[in-house]
Amino acid sequence: MCGILALILADPNSAASAELYEGLGILQHRGQDAAGIITCGQKGRLYQSKANGMVRDVFSKNQLLNLVGSMGVGHVRYPTAGTSSTSEAQPFYVNSPYGIVVAHNGNLTNTKELRNFVDNEAHRHVNTESDSELLLNVFAHYLQETGKVRVNEDDIFKALTQVYKKCIGGYAVTAMIAGFGLIAFRDPHGIRPLIYGERKTHYGTDYMVSSESVVLDALGFTNFVDVKPGEAIIITNKSVTKRQCVEPREFAPCIFEYVYFARPDSIMDGVSVYKARLAMGEALADQVTKKLGRNLDIDVVIPVPDTSRSAALQVSYRLNILYREGFIKNRYIGRTFIMPGQSLREKSVRRKLNPMQPEFAGKNVLIVDDSIVRGTTSREIIQMARDAGAKKVYFASCAPPLRFPNVYGIDMPTRTELIAYNRTEEEIADELGADHVIFQNLEDLVKSVSKFNPALKAFDVSVFTGSYVTGDVDESYLVDLEQSRNGTLKKMASTGEVIGLHNAHTFK
Numbered sequence: 165m166c167g168i169l170a171l172i173l174a175d176p177n178s179a180a181s182a183e184l185y186e187g188l189g190i191l192q193h194r195g196q197d198a199a200g201i202i203t204c205g206q207k208g209r210l211y212q213s214k215a216n217g218m219v220r221d222v223f224s225k226n227q228l229l230n231l232v233g234s235m236g237v238g239h240v241r242y243p244t245a246g247t248s249s250t251s252e253a254q255p256f257y258v259n260s261p262y263g264i265v266v267a268h269n270g271n272l273t274n275t276k277e278l279r280n281f282v283d284n285e286a287h288r289h290v291n292t293e294s295d296s297e298l299l300l301n302v303f304a305h306y307l308q309e310t311g312k313v314r315v316n317e318d319d320i321f322k323a324l325t326q327v328y329k330k331c332i333g334g335y336a337v338t339a340m341i342a343g344f345g346l347i348a349f350r351d352p353h354g355i356r357p358l359i360y361g362e363r364k365t366h367y368g369t370d371y372m373v374s375s376e377s378v379v380l381d382a383l384g385f386t387n388f389v390d391v392k393p394g395e396a397i398i399i400t401n402k403s404v405t406k407r408q409c410v411e412p413r414e415f416a417p418c419i420f421e422y423v424y425f426a427r428p429d430s431i432m433d434g435v436s437v438y439k440a441r442l443a444m445g446e447a448l449a450d451q452v453t454k455k456l457g458r459n460l461d462i463d464v465v466i467p468v469p470d471t472s473r474s475a476a477l478q479v480s481y482r483l484n485i486l487y488r489e490g491f492i493k494n495r496y497i498g499r500t501f502i503m504p505g506q507s508l509r510e511k512s513v514r515r516k517l518n519p520m521q522p523e524f525a526g527k528n529v530l531i532v533d534d535s536i537v538r539g540t541t542s543r544e545i546i547q548m549a550r551d552a553g554a555k556k557v558y559f560a561s562c563a564p565p566l567r568f569p570n571v572y573g574i575d576m577p578t579r580t581e582l583i584a585y586n587r588t589e590e591e592i593a594d595e596l597g598a599d600h601v602i603f604q605n606l607e608d609l610v611k612s613v614s615k616f617n618p619a620l621k622a623f624d625v626s627v628f629t630g631s632y633v634t635g636d637v638d639e640s641y642l643v644d645l646e647q648s649r650n651g652t653l654k655k656m657a658s659t660g661e662v663i664g665l666h667n668a669h670t671f672k
């Protein structure tokens with residue numbers, strides 16, 4: 165679940181890099197593995213800085229000063245394809261035609277076919293295992309087909325129509341053509357989020373495109389508009405042009421954005437993530453009484469920081485049971501779920517969260533989390549609660565059991581690593597060491613989001629149902645994904661292999 169940005173400033177002599185850097189910092193929760201910015205300056209020259217690491221570590225002040233130009237594209241990465249190699253840090257760039265830059269959030273499911281196409285028909289070289297590099301080359305191929313020395317908006321929209329036909333999966337993209345302008349587009353189902361806003365200045369209007377509205381808010385942009393599924397926007401210093409490049413299919417944004425990924429202060433496709441999480445808490449509270457009965461023997465409701473806090477507050481309010489912060493979070497450790505590799509994730513839970521003994525000793529506790537995926541967090545947390553003296557430990561999840569891999573931009577490639585795979589709710593409770601585990605039901609989860617925007621009739625809920633909105637996902641793709649993600653990650657861990665070509669991150 166990467167974070168993407170694009171910014172164009174009205175003043176051609178100003179620098180976009182500082183605000184792109186700030187914006188990426190605000191999107192850090194969407195990707196902690198790598199970060200990158202490419203800007204475009206005078207004469208269409210491009211300036212790049214990208215590397216593995218958190219935003220604050222990747223860019224030095226000097227590097228930001230050297231990212232010249234009033235427009236640019238930024239990315240924070242959480243890998244779902246290929247490896248964690250620095251060479252797969254984004255944005256990606258190809259020189260031909262015109263100098264194109266792409267930052268991609270999502271995951272393509274027909275990469276085998278695309279790799280063949282790029283090789284055998286487009287005759288373009290792809291240097292990594294990244295699906296995003298394929299997407300860039302498909303786009304470049306169709307732009308090349310115009311045969312023009314310089315393209316215009318119409319050419320770009322037509323090329324994107326071909327990209328839409330060719331690329332299957334989840335994709336929200338910010339792109340840039342050197343010396344021309346910015347482009348933003350979103351897959352025909354709108355699986356991944358994308359929003360843009362404007363800011364009036366002395367020189368004219370600045371525009372910014374982002375995965376989440378919180379960045380636009382923080383940087384003083386207004387008039388936010390979500391990019392529609394199958395729509396593309398081109399922003400130059402002369403105009404903003406939009407086109408519906410393909411007929412939108414069933415609009416089905418990823419529900420996991422609302423459950424876990426997005427910041428609560430973002431508004432996504434017209435829905436406040438915060439309000440959706442409160443609603444999830446309310447529905448979950450009802451589920452708790454349904455499962456455990458009206459005479460609850462719970463003394464205290466405790467959230468698992470950070471994401472479940474909003475929902476847990478509402479669980480406590482609805483059940484009329486005390487809310488207490490029972491786990492103290494080390495604020496300097498990032499999100500556990502989006503860390504690469506299980507052993508890193510396991511170690512980090514204990515380092516990140518520590519129990520407040522008085523909140524557990526001799527009590528029956530209801531711990532609330534937004535989701536139970538691999539069970540890494542919940543297993544550790546339940547043990548910590550018991551070690552701190554809890555009598556009974558109930559565990560409630562705002563999401564239903566996750567039983568299927570995600571193929572649209574969340575790194576859950578392996579069925580067997582999911583704690584709910586092939587297990588009943590009782591078996592999950594046993595496996596986690598809880599007295600009871602209570603899951604939200606899917607219908608309530610969907611209602612918790614859709615009630616705030618009646619236009620949202622469907623969501624990508626494939627991790628709960630195994631039914632994929634882009635159509636059946638080939639079993640061979642799932643097997644390949646499972647093998648390649650696990651295989652390459654292990655290989656990377658043991659050899660530290662990187663492909664050196666794109667490592668432009670040198671001068672601190």
Ligand SMILES: O=P(O)(O)OC[C@H]1O[C@H](OP(=O)(O)OP(=O)(O)O)[C@H](O)[C@@H]1O
Pocket residue numbers: 424468469470471472498499500501502533534535536537538539540541542
């Ligand atoms: O079952 P698991 O595989 O452990 O995954 C689920 C957990 O991971 C996430 O927390 P994370 O620490 O990533 O982020 P947060 O601080 O935003 O809650 C999520 O909020 C759950 O707590």
Ligand SMILES: NC(=O)CC[C@H](N)C(=O)O
Pocket residue numbers: 165166167241242243244245246252268269270271272294295296573574
């Ligand atoms: N989480 C994402 O959006 C990942 C984007 C892309 N598939 C990559 O692995 O770099």
Ligand SMILES: [Mg+2]
Pocket residue numbers: 468469470471472533534541
């Ligand atoms: Mg969490």
